[in-house]
Amino acid sequence: MKESRRPRRGDEVELVIEGVDARGHGVATLSADRVRVPGAVPGARVRAQVRRRRRGAIDADLLETVERGPWFVEPRCAHAASCGGCSFQHLAYEAQLAQLGALLERTLRPLAADGALAIEPVAGCDDPWNYRNKMDFTFANRRWIEPGEEEGADAHFALGLHAPGRHDKVLDVERCDIAFAEASAILATARRLAREQELAPWDLREHAGLLRHLVLRKSFATGEILVSLVTSDDAPAEVEPYAAALLAAHPEITTFVQSVNTRPASIAVGERERVLHGEGFITEELAGLRFRISAASFFQTNTAQADRLARTVARRASTDGTVYDLCCGAGVLGLAAAASASRVVGFELVPAAVADARRNAGANGVANARFVEGDLAATLPEFDGPPPDVCIADPPRAGLHPRVIAALRRLRPARLVYVSCNPAAAVRDLLPLRSDGYRVVRVEPLDLFPHTPHLECVLTLEGPAEAR
Numbered sequence: 086m087k088e089s090r091r092p093r094r095g096d097e098v099e100l101v102i103e104g105v106d107a108r109g110h111g112v113a114t115l116s117a118d119r120v121r122v123p124g125a126v127p128g129a130r131v132r133a134q135v136r137r138r139r140r141g142a143i144d145a146d147l148l149e150t151v152e153r154g155p156w157f158v159e160p161r162c163a164h165a166a167s168c169g170g171c172s173f174q175h176l177a178y179e180a181q182l183a184q185l186g187a188l189l190e191r192t193l194r195p196l197a198a199d200g201a202l203a204i205e206p207v208a209g210c211d212d213p214w215n216y217r218n219k220m221d222f223t224f225a226n227r228r229w230i231e232p233g234e235e236e237g238a239d240a241h242f243a244l245g246l247h248a249p250g251r252h253d254k255v256l257d258v259e260r261c262d263i264a265f266a267e268a269s270a271i272l273a274t275a276r277r278l279a280r281e282q283e284l285a286p287w288d289l290r291e292h293a294g295l296l297r298h299l300v301l302r303k304s305f306a307t308g309e310i311l312v313s314l315v316t317s318d319d320a321p322a323e324v325e326p327y328a329a330a331l332l333a334a335h336p337e338i339t340t341f342v343q344s345v346n347t348r349p350a351s352i353a354v355g356e357r358e359r360v361l362h363g364e365g366f367i368t369e370e371l372a373g374l375r376f377r378i379s380a381a382s383f384f385q386t387n388t389a390q391a392d393r394l395a396r397t398v399a400r401r402a403s404t405d406g407t408v409y410d411l412c413c414g415a416g417v418l419g420l421a422a423a424a425s426a427s428r429v430v431g432f433e434l435v436p437a438a439v440a441d442a443r444r445n446a447g448a449n450g451v452a453n454a455r456f457v458e459g460d461l462a463a464t465l466p467e468f469d470g471p472p473p474d475v476c477i478a479d480p481p482r483a484g485l486h487p488r489v490i491a492a493l494r495r496l497r498p499a500r501l502v503y504v505s506c507n508p509a510a511a512v513r514d515l516l517p518l519r520s521d522g523y524r525v526v527r528v529e530p531l532d533l534f535p536h537t538p539h540l541e542c543v544l545t546l547e548g549p550a551e552a553r
């Protein structure tokens with residue numbers, strides 16, 4: 086391509102990848118254009134082909150890595166090219182943290198009052214492998230064929246993860262290096278037994294077949310392992326011998342649950358549950374508190390980093406007054422903050438999570454916490470208990486509803502501890518509070534999901550002196 090004109094669709098270009106975007110795609114600059122190249126590693130020199138251009142942004146397909154650059158590492162996982170779950174595996178872990186930090190800094194810039202935000206370096210995992218305490222594997226009768234497989238290979242059974250962008254095909258995962266250490270062996274046995282016992286995997290198009298999901302969870306505190314087998318029917322004559330054989334092969338499994346999902350939607354939580362072995366739950370520890378986790382409970386997937394997150398939030402939310410925990414889930418953050426507070430009020434939409442939160446408070450002897458069930462957009466404006474001195478907010482990726490922001494502006498807590506998994510949504514939510522005089526006094530990012538572009542961060546805001 087000649088230097089004089091701007092690149093068009095189909096052109097081949099050579100680029101040095103400078104960083105990543107929020108989806109983990111490599112980004113480079115070409116004249117005035119920003120070029121996005123999925124799969125390209127920061128620091129690498131690549132050849133790419135322009136797929137489309139839109140308002141100063143170009144999407145290009147990676148053709149060849151000409152030089153790998155200083156941060157390239159050989160991916161550990163045999164499935165790295167086809168799985169798509171760990172899009173950063175080619176990047177040295179220290180470089181992943183640096184890239185995530187740089188991206189966060191750019192995204193949060195609108196919140197900086199005098200041009201600077203106190204963003205701490207991203208706290209990485211001590212061990213970025215085998216960190217996940219939960220994996221949800223899918224059974225399917227259409228296996229994703231890996232490039233280079235010989236023709237005619239059997240493709241009628243798979244147990245693993247969806248191939249990227251393919252809801253109808255599943256990659257047969259042999260080993261997953263981010264799952265807890267025992268998970269891969271259990272997965273392999275579960276696959277072998279299903280085939281030996283001729284159990285039908287789910288057909289994602291026809292909505293037929295028995296086996297749907299295999300969910301594996303582990304408590305890092307106690308070592309307990311929970312297996313949840315999601316099936317389309319009760320089918321005890323098939324499921325019980327299958328469970329017995331899996332338990333015989335893996336005595337490390339402490340509890341086995343069958344969950345029945347008769348609906349077409351492919352979710353790993355059924356309408357009814359049957360405990361076939363053990364107690365039906367495992368117990369995990371975070372921030373010195375114990376939490377009961379059943380097959381359907383939400384729980385952060387990286388125990389070591391979730392512990393750090395809960396302790397960080399508890400430190401920042403420390404007060405002898407009232408703490409509100411908005412979007413509290415099973416209550417982890419609010420309960421961690423309860424020791425110094427006079428009272429904690431948790432707000433949560435999902436009834437099962439509220440029930441978990443109440444039980445978790447009771448089991449940990451926390452007597453000063455109560456929980457309000459319902460949509461925060463309605464429950465927070467209507468709540469007539471004591472107003473908050475400190476608010477914790479840990480919303481889902483979409484962030485907080487405008488009505489919740491409006492309620493926070495009326496309540497004027499002295500401090501807000503906002504936990505974000507989506508910094509762009511955090512900026513949108515927090516800008517109105519900034520114009521009310523709140524200042525971001527600290528940003529503490531943590532990597533909960535090594536080898537992926539996701540980042541969690543704790544933003545601490547202090548209100549103006551006259552706030553409450």
Ligand SMILES: C[S@@+](CC[C@H](N)C(=O)[O-])C[C@H]1O[C@@H](n2cnc3c(N)ncnc32)[C@H](O)[C@@H]1O
Nearest residue numbers: 412413414417433434435459460461479480481
């Ligand atoms: C990111 S999770 C945080 C959970 C919890 N803080 C923890 O660390 O385990 C977000 C939570 O917000 C809840 N949620 C989502 N929309 C909500 C709403 N409109 N009102 C109240 N809670 C909501 C979800 O059910 C989920 O439990």
